[in-house]
Amino acid sequence: MTSSRKSRRSRKPIIRRALVALGALGAFGIALYAFFVLSPVRLDPAASHASVEKAMAQLKQGNASAARQSALDAVRSDPNSADAHLLLARTQLQLGEGVAAEAEIKRANDAGVDPKLTHHLLGDALQLQGQNEKAIDEVEKTDPKFRNYGLRIRARAMTALGNYADAKECLEEAARIAPRDGDVWTDIGRFRFTVGDISGAIAASQRAVELDGDNVDALELRGELVRTQYGLVAALPWFERALARDPWHHDTLIEYAATLGDAGRTNDMLAATRKALEAKPGSPQAFYLQAVLAARAGNYDLARTLAEKTGGTIDTLPGMLLLTGTLDLQEGDTEQALGKLQALVAQQPMNITARKLLAVALLRSDAARNALDVLRPVALRGDADSYTLTLVARGFERIGDRDIAARFLDRAAFPGRGGSGAFSADDSLAILGAPAQERPNDPTAVIPLVRGLVEAGNSGAALARAQQMVSDNPGVPGAYVLLGDVLMVQGRSGDAATAYKQAADLRFDEPTMLRLVEALGDAGRRGEASQTLALFLSQNPVNLAALRISAHWQLVSGDYDAAIVTLEGLHDRIGDGDAALNADLATAYAGAGEAETARQYGEAAYALAPGNPAAADSYGWALYQSGDDQGALELLQKAVLLAPRHSGLRWHLAQIYAEMKRPNEARAHLQAALADPLFADRGAAQVLLGKLG
Incomplete structure (x- = not known):
């Protein structure tokens, strides 16, 4: 055996003994740290009391998020403080954290708070967790001094269970007991909003804010109702006012983000969702809104990733069903899409978008008759869009009824839609x-x-x-x-x-x-x-529908530059696949004297829908403006053949015939246009008719 091997052997016991010694010292250090940190000697009841006072002041100012942090500080300073645990539970209840609040209520009881004095709080925590029956049982034990609180929780639970009559009675009694309580009026407003009494909800929310202008829940509800009553932009200041009191209030941040997104302020929406994720890590609502934002931008892979981060906690909500059903369709997972879209239509039978998507999924599944049943209430409306009518036509083709399919294709191709009548x-x-x-x-x-x-x-x-x-x-x-x-x-x-x-x-x-x-x-x-x-x-x-109407009116009034701005904005959002939009752009650019751009859009519209008379008209009129009279004539003749009763098409064709020195044809089409009482260019047509003699 060499000396070097002996040397290594002799060092091993020494190293082992050193490691054991170091381990013992480490354990001693941890124990010493725990002693100084956790020992009762280190408790600071005075600091805990100061934090409780601070939290109570913050709650009074409407800042539940800051109050929760101060209450946490109080608990850390004195884990045996019943007041600290109870106050922490109250802040958690205000922030909708039912599970955490239930745990803190039990700790407060263990620390000395009489359970008889916390039944209303425990009922609140249970109701937040969706345990409505248990919540009702718990609030039945509420101490008389907290009866008003207990009535509010019972009303919430009864509302969730669909027992609106009982809920209404509870809230009416609560209002009799405490007519100037902002929380009561907020709950009344929320209840009325839920049952569809918008007028009553508006009045209650106004009363709540008048009584307690620092109440974040009241301000948030007011924002939701202003959004319903007036619109997105008018609602934003109310959410901002609530966030000025509690900048980290998760639910308000979500409502604010959703409103910003619908108003087109996508960067601000993204910032609000990120802040909501800081306030509540893993927030499914924030991930859902980010997924919607990604889907709107066409980034479907990112949208799926973000939707998966919700963890399935909001999968049954209408918005989530629509989003994930759409993503499933886009990915080709028809069976998954079917289940989600059927559930959505069952929840919202008048949701036209959901019905169209469900019909697409059914057609892909060779269930054409089911698709027709789903689309029937939409297709029978006078304002049914061309996409819906085309889907119906495809359904009839699948079941072999080509005559009816052709009728729906004719309706889809016709330029213009009827009124927005009743849902059948x-x-x-x-x-x-x-x-x-x-x-x-x-x-x-x-x-x-x-x-x-x-x-x-x-x-x-x-x-x-x-x-x-x-x-x-x-x-x-x-x-x-x-x-x-x-x-x-x-x-x-x-x-x-x-x-x-x-x-x-x-x-x-x-x-x-x-x-x-x-x-x-x-x-x-x-x-x-x-x-x-x-x-x-x-x-x-x-809003797409409003912008389309606005653009149409701008075209009719001859304000082509304004129409171009509106239509190009729509084009940026919708893309190149909308024949009607391309046709309107062709008309707008032709009216503005930009013949080449008009021709390009007209050609795009006609390529997408050669059987659509509006597309043929827009392309033909663009060619006419660029000097191609013969090409324009062929397209306008086709448009009139497809829609012979449309006076606008007749008017365009008459002008081309007049330009080509064919007065008899021009006169015939002018007279046909003037026979329509709704014809808009009557004056100009009569002037041209007079010139033709």
Whole structure:
């Protein structure tokens, strides 16, 4: 054995003994640290009390997030402080943290707080966790001095369980006990919002803010209702006012981010969602909003990744079903998409976008008849879009009925759409009448019956039902919309406009705006219609439907430069695949004298939809403006052949015939155009007709 080997052997015991010694010293160090940190000698009850006082002041100022941190500091300073644990639970309840609050309530009880004094808080924590029955049982034990709080929690639980009558009684009693309590009025406003009483919710939210201007929940609710009543832009200051009191309030940050995104302020939306993730790491709502943002930008891989980060906690919510169903369709996972979209349509049967996506999934699954059933209520509307009508046509082709398919393709190709009338009913009057008879004051039961009566041609009975529903539900915007729909069917557009305006005073959303604009236009009140559209766009600056109407009106009025700005903005968002949009751009650029750009857009529109008379017209008119009379003539002849009753197409073709010195043909088309009472260019056409002799 060599000396070096002996040397290594002799060193091993020495190293081992050194490591053992170091380990012992480390353990001693940890124990010493624990002694000094955790020993009762290190507790600081005075600091804990100061933190409790600070947290209470912050709660009073509406800053629950800061109060929670101060309460945590109090608990750390004195883990045995019952006051600190109880206050921490209160802050967590205000921030919607039910699980954490339940644990802190139990710690407060262990530290000496009488459980009889915390039943209302424990009920609140259970209700936040969705354990509504347990919450009700718990608040039944509430000490009389906290009865008002217990009534509020019972009302929330009953609302979640669908027992609205009991919930209403609890809130009415709470308001009698504490008529100047901002929390009570906030809960009343939230309840009324949930049951559709928008007018009552607005009044309650205003009362809550008047009583307690620092109440973040009240300010957030006010923002939601202002968003419903007036629009996105008007709501933002209310969310900002709430965040000025509690900058890290997660739920308010989510509402603020969603509103910013819908208003087109995507960078601000992203910043708000990131802050929400800091306030609540792993927030599924924040990841959902980021996924929506990614999907809108066309980054579907990122959208899927972000949607997966929600962890399945919000998968059954309508927005999430729509997003993930769309992503599944985009990826080709039809079966997954079917399940989600069917669930969404079941939740929201009047969601037209959901119905169209579900129909696409069904067609891909060779379930054409099911797709037709889903699309029927949409396709029967006068304002059914060309995409819906094309889907219906494809469905009829799949089942071998090519004649009906051709009719729907003709409707899809026709330039222009009908009015935004009532959503049609799926069931017979007998089926629809049963729930309406059982619940005559329930809008969800009566509305389908009224729509069924309209479809059956019994507009008199429908009007009586609709008027009764407005009388029974004066704060429900849907009641006024329904009344307006019936009046429109009867041709009473002026009266319908009045009903729609009453609905818009409560809920100024896209469907109500479209109806109001149409009714005002039909009633000859174009100025009011323009003001309504302008007001809606001021609050919803990136709304596609409103921007399309605005662009159309700009084209009709000859304001081509403004139309180009509007249409190019739409083109940036929608892309190149919309034939109607390309056709409108061709018309706008032709009107502005930019013939080459007009020709390019016209060619793109015609390539996408050669059977669409509007596309043929826009391309032909662009060629005419660029000097290609023969090419323009062929396209305009085709457009008129496809839509012979459209006076605008006749007018264009007449001008081309006149330019080519073919007066007889020009005269014939001018006379056909002038025979249409709705023809817009009557004056110019009469002048040209006079020149032709």
